Amino acid sequence: MIRKLSVLFCVIIYITLSLTNYIYAEGNLITNGSFEEVQDGVPVGWSIYTYHKDEGASEFKVESGEACDGNNYVTIVNNVQNDSRYIQTVSAQPNKNYKLSCYIKCENISDSGNGAILSVEGQVTGSKPLKNTDGLWEYVELYVKTMEGVYSFNVTVGVGGYGAESSGKASFDNVTVEEIDTIPDAAIVAIVESPNQDNSPSNNQSESDIDNSESENKPAKNRTIWIILAICILVTAAAIYNTFKSSSSKESSKTTDSTSSTSDNEHSEDSEEVKESEEKSNDSGE
Numbered sequence: 001m002i003r004k005l006s007v008l009f010c011v012i013i014y015i016t017l018s019l020t021n022y023i024y025a026e027g028n029l030i031t032n033g034s035f036e037e038v039q040d041g042v043p044v045g046w047s048i049y050t051y052h053k054d055e056g057a058s059e060f061k062v063e064s065g066e067a068c069d070g071n072n073y074v075t076i077v078n079n080v081q082n083d084s085r086y087i088q089t090v091s092a093q094p095n096k097n098y099k100l101s102c103y104i105k106c107e108n109i110s111d112s113g114n115g116a117i118l119s120v121e122g123q124v125t126g127s128k129p130l131k132n133t134d135g136l137w138e139y140v141e142l143y144v145k146t147m148e149g150v151y152s153f154n155v156t157v158g159v160g161g162y163g164a165e166s167s168g169k170a171s172f173d174n175v176t177v178e179e180i181d182t183i184p185d186a187a188i189v190a191i192v193e194s195p196n197q198d199n200s201p202s203n204n205q206s207e208s209d210i211d212n213s214e215s216e217n218k219p220a221k222n223r224t225i226w227i228i229l230a231i232c233i234l235v236t237a238a239a240i241y242n243t244f245k246s247s248s249s250k251e252s253s254k255t256t257d258s259t260s261s262t263s264d265n266e267h268s269e270d271s272e273e274v275k276e277s278e279e280k281s282n283d284s285g286e
Contacts, residue, residue: 085158096222106170113166121154
C-alpha cells in the first residue's frame with residue numbers, strides 16, 4: 001500500500017509541475033488583459049500614466065457593455081493634446097520574440113500625434129495608429145524582440161506618444177502577449193535592447209507606479225498556482241482516504257471471517273463433547 005501511495009504522490013507532483021510550467025510557458029503573459037478585475041476604479045495588474053496632469057486633461061475609465069471580450073474594457077479620453085496610457089510590466093526572457101495584440105475602438109482622434117496605439121514603453125515603435133474605427137473594434141498587433149539581459153518590458157495601450165501627443169477617445173480590450181518562435185516578414189517590431197530601458201519610468205512616471213504594476217501581476221499568477229496545488233492536494237487526500245478505507249474494509253473482513261471461523265470451530269468442539277457425554281451416559285445406563 002505504501003508503494004502505491006508513493007507512486008500516486010509522484011504522479012500528482014508531476015502533473016502539478018507540468019501545469020505550472022504550462023501556465024508560465026504558454027498562453028497570455030498579460031494579467032487581466034480583458035480588464036474584468038477592477039479595484040478602486042483601476043483594472044488589476046495595470047497602472048496609469050499621463051503626461052499632462054492638469055485636472056480634466058485626460059480621463060481613464062473602466063466601462064461595461066459592448067466589450068470585445070468579456071464584459072469590461074478600458075477607455076482613455078484626452079480632452080487636450082496628451083500622452084496617456086495604461087501600463088503593465090510582463091516577464092520576458094533574453095533573445096526571445098513576442099507578439100503583442102489588442103482590440104481598439106476610437107473616435108474623434110486628432111490628426112496630429114500617434115493616435116490610439118499599442119506600444120512598449122521606452123520605444124518609439126508602436127502598432128498601426130488609429131484615428132477612427134466607426135464604432136467597431138479593430139485588431140492591432142506589434143512584435144517585440146528582446147536582446148541580451150532583458151527580462152521584462154512594459155506594455156502600454158493609450159492615446160498619443162512621446163513627442164506625438166493626441167486628443168480624442170479610445171477604448172482597449174483583450175490585450176495579449178505571447179512568446180513566439182519567429183517574427184513574420186514585414187511585421188512592425190520593437191527591439192528592447194537595454195536591461196534598464198524596458199523598466200525605466202518615463203519622465204513623469206514614478207518608480208512606485210511600475211513597482212505596483214509588477215506586484216499586482218504576481219498575486220494573480222500565484223493564485224492560479226495555489227488553485228492548482230489545492231486541487232492536487234484534494235485529489236491526493238481523496239485517493240489516500242479511499243486507499244485506507246479499502247484497506248480497512250479488507251482487514252475488517254478478514255477479522256470477521258477469522259472470528260466466524262473460530263466460533264464455528266468452538267461450536268463444533270462443544271457439539272462433539274456433548275455427543276460423547278450422551279454416548280457415555282447411554283452406555284452407563286445399559
